Amino acid sequence: MDANKIINTLHLKDSLPLGNKEKKIGEFIKSSQEVKKLLEDFNRDETFHILLHSHYDPAWFAKRSITKEMLASFYKKVMALLDSDPDYAFTADSQTQVIEDFLSDLTGEEKSIVEEKLSKYISDGRLIVGPYYAGIDLNLSSGVVLRRNILYGMSDTRALGWKGTHTGWMIDQFGFPAQTWQLHKKFGIDGIILWRGLGL
Numbered sequence: 109m110d111a112n113k114i115i116n117t118l119h120l121k122d123s124l125p126l127g128n129k130e131k132k133i134g135e136f137i138k139s140s141q142e143v144k145k146l147l148e149d150f151n152r153d154e155t156f157h158i159l160l161h162s163h164y165d166p167a168w169f170a171k172r173s174i175t176k177e178m179l180a181s182f183y184k185k186v187m188a189l190l191d192s193d194p195d196y197a198f199t200a201d202s203q204t205q206v207i208e209d210f211l212s213d214l215t216g217e218e219k220s221i222v223e224e225k226l227s228k229y230i231s232d233g234r235l236i237v238g239p240y241y242a243g244i245d246l247n248l249s250s251g252v253v254l255r256r257n258i259l260y261g262m263s264d265t266r267a268l269g270w271k272g273t274h275t276g277w278m279i280d281q282f283g284f285p286a287q288t289w290q291l292h293k294k295f296g297i298d299g300i301i302l303w304r305g306l307g308l
Contacts, residue, residue, distance in 0.1 A: 159301075161199035162186075163280055164206040164243065172209075179210040187222075190229050199236040202277030203243045204264035231269035238265035239274035239297060247283055254285075258295050276300030 162182065166172045189196050200206055207226065214222055229235035241260040244253065262274065276292045278284070278300060285291075292300055 159199055160197070161279075162201045162206070164201045164203065164209075165280075166205070166209065176209050176213060179206065180213060183210050186235075187225060187229070190234055197234045197236065199277070201243065202238060202261075202279075203240045204237055204261050204268065205242045207237060207268060208264070227269040230265075231271060233272050236272075237268055237270055238262055239276065239295065243280065245282070246278070246285055246288065251287075251291075254291055255294075258291070258297075262295060273298075278302055 164175070164179075166175050169175075186198050190198065211219060211223065211226075226235065230237055238261045239258055241257050241264060244257055246254060249257070265274070274295075274297050276288075276297050276299065278288075279302070284302070288300070292298075
């Protein structure tokens with residue numbers, strides 16, 4: 109898929125609260141330009157993967173009510189891309205809570221239609237969900253919370269139609285407990301993506 113098509117479709121200007129628009133649009137444009145440059149400089153003899161994804165912090169930079177409002181606009185754009193390009197795939201930030209929050213503001217026929225579309229994208233492996241319920245801080249949570257976060261998340265992914273295997277998706281962490289690998293292995297998760305961005 110053309111990088112410009114992705115960038116234009118996912119442009120954030122319509123889904124940000126007013127106070128953050130200028131800053132976030134500037135960051136988005138900068139990251140979009142970095143992706144374009146990366147694609148231009150890409151060595152054709154190497155395999156290079158760009159994982160299109162979101163990151164959802166429901167109550168970090170704004171009240172949860174505001175971040176939930178942003179989800180509708182954002183996921184409509186993601187679904188438009190999924191509808192328009194059969195090769196497009198998207199990672200929903202590894203946490204099923206984002207899908208739960210998105211659906212919680214929909215009602216009636218609209219909710220049924222969106223649930224059916226999401227289920228199709230998920231079962232086809234084009235909208236990647238899980239394995240967690242929420243994007244929690246591993247260093248601040250107890251072992252029981254860490255286990256239940258994966259348990260509930262994996263249960264949700266199956267209910268949403270996910271048929272594939274899971275990969276740990278810990279892209280916004282600030283250190284990891286020594287048992288991170290064992291915890292994931294217990295749930296049959298053999299790989300973990302530990303960070304994100306172009307600066308690695």
